[in-house]
Amino acid sequence: MTGSWERICRVDEVLSDRPVGKVVGDSGQDRDRVCVAMTNEGEHVALLDRCPHRDIALSGGIVKQGTLVCPGHFWRFDLSTGERTDQSETGAVVYPTRVVDGWVEAMLPPVQPHQSMRERLLAQARANRLGVPETAAQSPEIGDNVTVAGIRTNYHDLGSGPPVVLIHGSGPGVSAWANWRLTLPALVAENFRVIAPDVLGFGYTDRPPAARYDLGAWTDHLVGFLDALELERVSLVGNSFGGALALSLATRHPERVERLVLMGSVGVSFPITAGLDRVWGFEPSLANMRALLDVFAHDHTLVNDDLAGLRLAAATRPGVQDAYAAMFPAPRQASLDAMTIEEDLVRAIGHPTLVVHGREDRVIPLATSLHLHELIQDSQLHVFGQCGHWVQIEHAPDFNRLLADFLGSRR
Missing domain, CATH: 3.40.50.1820 (Alpha/Beta hydrolase fold, catalytic domain)
Structure with missing residues (x-):
């Protein structure tokens, strides 16, 4: 992964059963939101704080037996890989993580060039992807x-x-x-x-x-x-x-x-x-x-x-x-x-x-x-x-x- 190491949170902020959510940038892009959780072995893992439908740590997620449980649909993410343990077709992005001087740091991707909503909608339309997904695996609105x-x-x-x-x-x-x-x-x-x-x-x-x-x-x-x-x-x-x-x-x-x-x-x-x-x-x-x-x-x-x-x-x-x-x-x-x-x-x-x-x-x-x-x-x-x-x-x-x-x- 290319990017830069950025400080996310103090080590002592991360509890064994609760992730820590941080907003680490002001670009408005997903990469600004990071979730840090602790594995059963006491290691720190940093993930993109967006499962496919909502924030994890910033809205009350929990950690159980090495699994991060997202509120909402209660999707479960394996902390070692980011893969969903309840369904394997989707997962969360896991960032390279290290601890330096009592801080958890993660290598975050670079900020992408700004794209206006009009440009993005036109690009989606050209790719024939405009609209809300029609399957439950893609859209949380389908139950x-x-x-x-x-x-x-x-x-x-x-x-x-x-x-x-x-x-x-x-x-x-x-x-x-x-x-x-x-x-x-x-x-x-x-x-x-x-x-x-x-x-x-x-x-x-x-x-x-x-x-x-x-x-x-x-x-x-x-x-x-x-x-x-x-x-x-x-x-x-x-x-x-x-x-x-x-x-x-x-x-x-x-x-x-x-x-x-x-x-x-x-x-x-x-x-x-x-x-x-x-x-x-x-x-x-x-x-x-x-x-x-x-x-x-x-x-x-x-x-x-x-x-x-x-x-x-x-x-x-x-x-x-x-x-x-x-x-x-x-x-x-x-x-x-x-x-x-x-x-x-x-x-x-x-x-x-x-x-x-x-x-x-x-x-x-x-x-x-x-x-x-x-x-x-x-x-x-x-x-x-x-x-x-x-x-x-x-x-x-x-x-x-x-x-x-x-x-x-x-x-």
Whole structure:
């Protein structure tokens, strides 16, 4: 390997069961992120801190018996080779490593010349590689699948314990994994069974040509999904559009619901915001996707052209945009009103409910959560300051702790 030796961390920072993640450069390239772990023999190993779908050490990985376990899908990497021990077709890059004067050093590859997003997308298109991978080995967004009323439904099912179903929002190119990637491993670590389906028409769930997209159809699909997995009673966590589905299920089939979490939720009447109108009226382009991500996030450092490019690729897979355009046609106030649950039904909800919102949310106004809190007698409200529509991403550790405590109380 060509490159240069760079200091990563002090030797005493590396524990036997926990890797250390460091950002050692400012190029914005993957080589800036390094993970250092310790083998059973006490030797230090440095790896690229990106498994094929997310950071390892920087998001809470662990070391067990010479194997580095990544959060997320819990992929396992052999520390001596970087190869996955659960599946051999992929692996992590292992750098030459040495210890000098109490520091772990790694030989990192040189910084590559900058390539603009436009240049990269054009290069990918020329190589016929543009788009989100379509196999589970390549894309973490693809999990298990089950057939619900003839519709092949993609979902993630991790952990064991009381079942919790996570229902994603309705942004262009969204999937259960994209929405809940930071929540899934946190709840699994708290001993919950966590199930996150791609809702009818979204992600990698089928989009039948004659599919009907409305609250009734989405609710029926969700009930059929619970039946297919033999889940009699679950706690529901609904984000935005997914909050309306959670409310619909809780009011139509209250016997199927244990606890309810509504995050930046649709479901009560309000004048459509400019932000939501932009979300549902999305026209595919990199500029539009980047602008839309800026609407979602209060902290704009979370948003860059790379992320926008990935979400644009997801939103423009064959058939995805056609289905999306059919879901929320103009006038979009009517589409929003069709996602509203009658207030008397909401007021009758008897499930313990947690209502969560970002104070600076530009997509769904905070007033909707205040109103839900007023309507649902057995509810509590938590508002995150300096937070937009991405509570589960912008305040992931605090949100995950709040969620686990609420779902686990009185168990």
